Amino acid sequence: xxxxxxxxxxxxxxxxxxxxxxxxxxxxxxxxxxxxxxxxxxxxxxxxxxxxxxxxxxxxxxxxxxxxxxxxxxxxxxxxxxxxxxxxxxxxxxxxxxxxxxxxxxxxxxxxxxxxxxxxxxxxxxxxxxxxxxxxxxxxxxxxxxxxxxxxxxxxxxxxxxxxxxxxxxxxxxxxxxxxxxxxxxxxxxxxxxxxxxxxxxxxxxxxxxxxxxxxxxxxxxxxxxxxxxxxxxxxxxxxxxxxxxxxxxxxxxxxxxxxxxxxxxxxxxxxxxxxxxxxxxxxxxxxxxxxxxxxxxxxxxxxxxxxxxxxxxxxxxxxxxxxxxxxxxxxxxxxxxxxxxxxxxxxxxxxxxxxxxxxxxxxxxxxxxxxxxxxxxxxxxxxxxxxxxxxxx
Numbered sequence: 412x413x414x415x416x417x418x419x420x421x422x423x424x425x426x427x428x429x430x431x432x433x434x435x436x437x438x439x440x441x442x443x444x445x446x447x448x449x450x451x452x453x454x455x456x457x458x459x460x461x462x463x464x465x466x467x468x469x470x471x472x473x474x475x476x477x478x479x480x481x482x483x484x485x486x487x488x489x490x491x492x493x494x495x496x497x498x499x500x501x502x503x504x505x506x507x508x509x510x511x512x513x514x515x516x517x518x519x520x521x522x523x524x525x526x527x528x529x530x531x532x533x534x535x536x537x538x539x540x541x542x543x544x545x546x547x548x549x550x551x552x553x554x555x556x557x558x559x560x561x562x563x564x565x566x567x568x569x570x571x572x573x574x575x576x577x578x579x580x581x582x583x584x585x586x587x588x589x590x591x592x593x594x595x596x597x598x599x600x601x602x603x604x605x606x607x608x609x610x611x612x613x614x615x616x617x618x619x620x621x622x623x624x625x626x627x628x629x630x631x632x633x634x635x636x637x638x639x640x641x642x643x644x645x646x647x648x649x650x651x652x653x654x655x656x657x658x659x660x661x662x663x664x665x666x667x668x669x670x671x672x673x674x675x676x677x678x679x680x681x682x683x684x685x686x687x688x689x690x691x692x693x694x695x696x697x698x699x700x701x702x703x704x705x706x707x708x709x710x711x712x713x714x715x716x717x718x719x720x721x722x723x724x725x726x727x728x729x730x731x732x733x734x735x736x737x738x739x740x741x742x743x744x745x746x747x748x749x750x751x752x753x754x755x756x757x758x759x760x761x762x763x764x765x766x767x768x769x770x771x772x773x774x775x776x777x778x779x780x781x782x783x784x785x786x787x788x789x790x791x792x793x794x795x796x797x798x799x800x801x802x803x804x805x
Contacts, residue, residue: 418451419797422505424498424534425513426475426527428460428467430666433601433711435467436692437512440600441548442468445509448793457501467691473501475530491525495533502537507544507796510534512577512600514710514731516552516564516585518627528563535570544796546573549600549788551731552581555588556629565589573796575788578734595788598738601714602778603785607693609700609719617652617760618687618699618716620662620707621645621672624728624748637749642671647753648706649679655757660687662698664709699723704764706756708748710735720774722767724759726751739777741770 427438438456445452454471458464461472477493502508515531538545547568555561565588568574575595576582582596625638652659661672661684669688676686689695695715699705705716708726716723717739725732728748736742744763746756763770 418453419449419506420504421445421449421452421454421507421509421797422501423454423456423458423470423509423511424475424530425458425510425515427456427458427511428463428472429458430460431711432664432689432692432695433709433714434513435463436601436604436695436711436715437549437599438464438468439692440604441509441511442470444789444792445797448789449797452797457498473497476526491529494530498530498533499537499540502534502543502545503541505543507546508534508538509796510545510547510550512549513551514553515547515550516555516568516581517729517731518553518555518557518560518629528560528567531567532563535567538572539570544572545570546792546796547571547575548573548792549575549577549597550581551577551599552585553729553731554584561588568592573792575792578731578738580730580734595791597784597788598781599711599714599735600785601711602718602781603789604692604718606696606719609697612701612703612721613658614703615657615764616660616702616704617657617764618660618662618702618705618707618721619645619649619652619675620664620705620709620712621668621675622663622665622709622712623667623671624708627729641748641751642674644751644753645675646678648751648756649675649684651753651757652760653679653681653683655761657760658683658685660685660698660702662687662695662705662707662712663689664695664707664712664715668709703767704760706760717774718778720771720778722763722770722774724756724763726756740773744770 426434456464456470456472457475459475461474465472535545568590577599579596624641625634661676663669663672676684687698689698699716699721700719705721705723707713713723713725725736725745726748727733727745733745736745
């Protein structure tokens with residue numbers, strides 16, 4: 412596609428503004444990339460939370476998926492057609508469409524093929540039809556057991572104009588599923604987000620990040636049992652942290668997590684436990700900076716703590732957690748979410764708390780080492796997709 416005659420029309424697409432703070436933080440970073448390198452660009456978004464994105468980021472927005480009424484089979488079929496028309500028309504109005512980070516090509520959480528997989532496929536096909544540059548920037552990917560979903564992800568990824576992945580495992584999984592790719596790999600884009608200064612953490616404090624976890628797409632039949640076991644063990648973790656003298660902030664990273672967190676706090680019945688419900692990425696940064704150690708399962712709670720150089724113990728429900736922690740040089744600070752052992756976890760928290768200054772110093776150094784990698788990658792994105800002038804992209 413030849414460079415646009417006027418300012419480029421750039422759209423952002425994804426589950427943005429719908430309560431997932433990691434997704435919104437990814438948008439902030441890629442949005443900042445575009446605004447810094449093409450300040451003349453005309454921007455908008457197609458997203459799940461249009462009101463939030465419009466007000467928070469000063470972007471014109473349209474709703475990603477329309478709610479339809481009627482029996483489930485009719486809603487699914489009608490939704491496929493409606494989404495195809497709406498997404499196709501929206502893509503056509505742009506020179507560039509960006510999917511900013513996120514676990515875009517994963518099935519680690521429960522997702523139906525006719526939801527985001529179908530939307531991504533329509534977006535990619537529309538980009539080819541209308542010669543719009545569609546790009547997946549720093550996205551996550553994982554093994555997808557469901558055949559239809561796997562085909563949609565691979566086909567969409569094959570059709571886009573540009574791809575980069577947030578870790579080597581994501582790229583390798585896409586190769587195993589049939590995508591011929593040697594695309595670039597960079598750490599999660601949220602690690603490039605500016606970290607505002609923050610006051611010292613409260614003494615002997617732990618941030619306990621919880622989520623509404625109930626297994627992956629392939630574990631729907633076990634969802635209730637997995638969720639109950641997870642909640643029971645988190646209750647035990649909270650009990651042990653209190654016994655060992657910690658003040659605990661129960662944190663969330665998505666609106667879906669709030670009921671679980673509320674039940675955990677009310678069940679503890681202690682003044683030393685408080686509920687913290689961040690509603691913006693900045694509030695999440697403030698929450699993970701206010702404690703000495705974070706324990707978290709939701710992936711972007713872990714990313715947020717690492718970005719602030721707050722020592723974090725990751726509760727891993729997918730390989731991406733271990734990959735991220737290994738990248739940051741703290742791969743030993745991981746526990747499997749399935750079969751979680753509360754006693755062993757809290758013993759580990761004690762160890763991390765004793766060495767918290769050393770862990771923090773290591774994370775700060777690692778973040779400094781990664782900064783040039785992000786700048787190089789963002790310059791590449793600007794040059795290939797935004798036709799950024801050399802003096803801006805440099």
